[in-house]
Amino acid sequence: MLLKIITLLVVAVVAIAMPYLVELYQVEVLIILLFNLILAQSYRLVNTTGDWSLSHIVTMGVGAYASALLTKSLGWPFWLSVPFSGVVAAVIGFMIVFPLLRTVGFGFFIGSFALGEFVRLVWVKFHQPFGGPRGLINIPMAEIGSIDLSDSIVYYFFCLLITAISLWIMYRIDRSHIGDTFKAIHTDPTLCETVGIRVPRYRAMAFTMGAFFAGVAGALMAHHQGAIDPHSFEATLMVYLIIYVVVGGVETFWGPVLGVITMTIVFEAARPLEEWRPLIAGCVLIFFLVVMPGGLEILIPRVAGVLRRLPVVGRLLPKPGT
Amino acid sequence: MAMLEVKDLVKNFGGLSAINGFNISVEEGEIRGVIGPNGAGKTTLFNVISGVYKPSSGAIHLNGEQISGLSPSEIAIKGAVRTFQRDALIHDFSVLRNVTVARHLHTDQTLLKTLFGNIRKSREFDERKAIEILEFVGLADLKDELAANLAHGLQRVLGIAIALATEPRLLMLDEPVAGMNPTETAHMTEVIKRLHQERGMTIMLVEHDMKTVMGICEKITVIDFGEKLAEGLPQEIKENPKVIEAYLGAEEIVA
Numbered sequence: 001m002l003l004k005i006i007t008l009l010v011v012a013v014v015a016i017a018m019p020y021l022v023e024l025y026q027v028e029v030l031i032i033l034l035f036n037l038i039l040a041q042s043y044r045l046v047n048t049t050g051d052w053s054l055s056h057i058v059t060m061g062v063g064a065y066a067s068a069l070l071t072k073s074l075g076w077p078f079w080l081s082v083p084f085s086g087v088v089a090a091v092i093g094f095m096i097v098f099p100l101l102r103t104v105g106f107g108f109f110i111g112s113f114a115l116g117e118f119v120r121l122v123w124v125k126f127h128q129p130f131g132g133p134r135g136l137i138n139i140p141m142a143e144i145g146s147i148d149l150s151d152s153i154v155y156y157f158f159c160l161l162i163t164a165i166s167l168w169i170m171y172r173i174d175r176s177h178i179g180d181t182f183k184a185i186h187t188d189p190t191l192c193e194t195v196g197i198r199v200p201r202y203r204a205m206a207f208t209m210g211a212f213f214a215g216v217a218g219a220l221m222a223h224h225q226g227a228i229d230p231h232s233f234e235a236t237l238m239v240y241l242i243i244y245v246v247v248g249g250v251e252t253f254w255g256p257v258l259g260v261i262t263m264t265i266v267f268e269a270a271r272p273l274e275e276w277r278p279l280i281a282g283c284v285l286i287f288f289l290v291v292m293p294g295g296l297e298i299l300i301p302r303v304a305g306v307l308r309r310l311p312v313v314g315r316l317l318p319k320p321g322t
Numbered sequence: 323m324a325m326l327e328v329k330d331l332v333k334n335f336g337g338l339s340a341i342n343g344f345n346i347s348v349e350e351g352e353i354r355g356v357i358g359p360n361g362a363g364k365t366t367l368f369n370v371i372s373g374v375y376k377p378s379s380g381a382i383h384l385n386g387e388q389i390s391g392l393s394p395s396e397i398a399i400k401g402a403v404r405t406f407q408r409d410a411l412i413h414d415f416s417v418l419r420n421v422t423v424a425r426h427l428h429t430d431q432t433l434l435k436t437l438f439g440n441i442r443k444s445r446e447f448d449e450r451k452a453i454e455i456l457e458f459v460g461l462a463d464l465k466d467e468l469a470a471n472l473a474h475g476l477q478r479v480l481g482i483a484i485a486l487a488t489e490p491r492l493l494m495l496d497e498p499v500a501g502m503n504p505t506e507t508a509h510m511t512e513v514i515k516r517l518h519q520e521r522g523m524t525i526m527l528v529e530h531d532m533k534t535v536m537g538i539c540e541k542i543t544v545i546d547f548g549e550k551l552a553e554g555l556p557q558e559i560k561e562n563p564k565v566i567e568a569y570l571g572a573e574e575i576v577a
Contacts, residue, residue, distance in 0.1 A: 169437065172436060172437065173436060173437075175441070176431050176436040176441055177422065177423070177426070177429045177431035177436070177444075177445070177448065178431065178433065178436050180415070180419060180423045181423060181426060183412070183415075184412045184415070184423045187412045187413065187414065187415075188410060188411070188412060190374075190394075190406075190410070191406070191410040191411070191412070192395075192426075193393065193394035193395045193398070194372065194394050194395075194398055194403060194404055194406075194410075194485075195403065195423075195424040195426055195427075195485070195487065195488050196395050196398035196399045196403075196426055196427045196488050197395060198393075198395045198396075199395065
């Protein structure tokens with residue numbers, strides 16, 4: 001318990017101090033890091049049932065388009081449009097997953113890609129209201145009442161709050177009976193059916209919940225960038241998302257967190273080689289698949305084991321398995 | 323009214339009929355054995371009753387309610403729960419967690435409570451119930467062990483605990499002692515007997531091991547080529563010449 005509080009405090013202090021420790025342009029990187037944290041964690045939520053989706057970035061785009069249109073065309077306030085965009089993304093997510101419940105494995109993978117592209121092409125083909133290939137511009141900046149959130153550091157703290165809430169909810173789901181049900185479906189869907197778990201319903205639930213959080217991340221992104229277009233939600237970005245979860249791992253809650261933070265640092269360190277980014281990403285992906293297929297999360301118990309042997313810290317740490 | 327009533331059940335796979343006009347009626351509180359030679363259709367019968375396969379024709383009633391054609395989860399919700407011949411469990415979960423997740427139909431952790439409620443309290447409630455079940459089958463000491471680390475016999479016992487977690491009205495056991503050594507068989511036999519005697523559970527079991535079936539069941543149904551060959555008390559079955567011929571092609575049943 002004590003250790004948990006200390007860890008949380010350290011994370012909070014680091015998260016609050018970060019924007020003041022880096023250069024101004026890097027605050028932008030930190031904000032994107034937060035979006036990616038929500039995105040990768042919600043992707044893991046979908047993935048706990050064993051379904052690999054290729055449309056997660058598109059559901060994020062649904063949230064972005066929804067919030068942009070709600071504020072721009074209908075004049076909704078920012079604070080209302082962000083959570084509501086999550087709901088819109090969840091509804092579209094449900095419509096994507098519903099026909100896919102008959103498929104598993106590779107069929108699901110490809111099917112989700114096809115349906116995601118369908119949604120994306122709707123944005124490309126319909127100039128009204130989606131703006132066609134050029135997308136939407138002049139999306140209202142974030143503000144709550146009279147408080148202007150458009151300043152990078154202010155927006156960072158706002159997104160930090162939303163990210164913390166989102167991760168906390170997903171953490172609760174992960175540790176609950178529902179999370180266990182998702183994982184059990186991954187291991188043995190036949191057994192789950194025989195104990196009365198309606199497997200398709202729970203797969204749809206995981207996907208829909210994941211789409212909700214992706215939609216929230218998308219909405220936050222839209223109001224930050226001020227412009228979105230269908231290219232921003234292409235399958236290429238899906239590949240980056242998959243790299244995050246491969247690097248971090250998906251077995252535990254902390255895998256995607258580690259993956260996003262690590263890859264953000266790697267990309268930031270390799271900023272001078274910006275044009276080579278896909279190559280770097282590819283090399284990292286191959287490295288992890290070959291050398292550490294479980295992702296960085298498999299190091300957590302090992303690091304804990306080393307720390308436990310230290311004199312003072314060791315006593316604070318919980319026993320393994322608790 | 324019978325707990326389970328199967329009438330004129332037919333299951334065809336292409337041109338092959340695995341179940342061919344089969345009838346069985348299991349009363350509440352009864353413990354019934356279904357035996358038959360290899361390929362007689364025992365497991366197919368189980369798969370049809372539990373909803374894994376849809377019957378080609380015929381009717382299945384549970385407590386007077388039509389269940390044929392429903393999905394396995396719906397049949398489980400109606401109260402007919404089966405175990406598997408293979409060790410069907412969540413290998414990377416602890417023994418306790420296997421049972422809590424199987425308490426799906428009775429869990430305290432609804433979606434609303436998961437998001438806003440006291441999750442620890444709900445989880446403790448679920449775990450208390452699960453431990454009761456583990457105590458009954460004799461696995462309580464191993465509750466924190468990973469399911470994958472259990473010996474084969476104990477994994478099969480855990481399989482029964484998982485089925486019990488749903489609080490079934492009819493428990494269907496698919497070859498509960500298959501591949502077990504004598505000690506494991508004895509443990510399993512005892513668990514099944516106590517389920518019947520102490521809890522009054524209605525049990526239907528398919529089994530190859532004649533000794534176990536004869537020792538546990540009050541009434542036995544013999545199936546061969548998808549049809550009912552004989553039905554009666556263990557002693558009658560043992561002496562039935564038709565059964566002896568079908569089952570062993572020999573003079574007598576070893577039991």
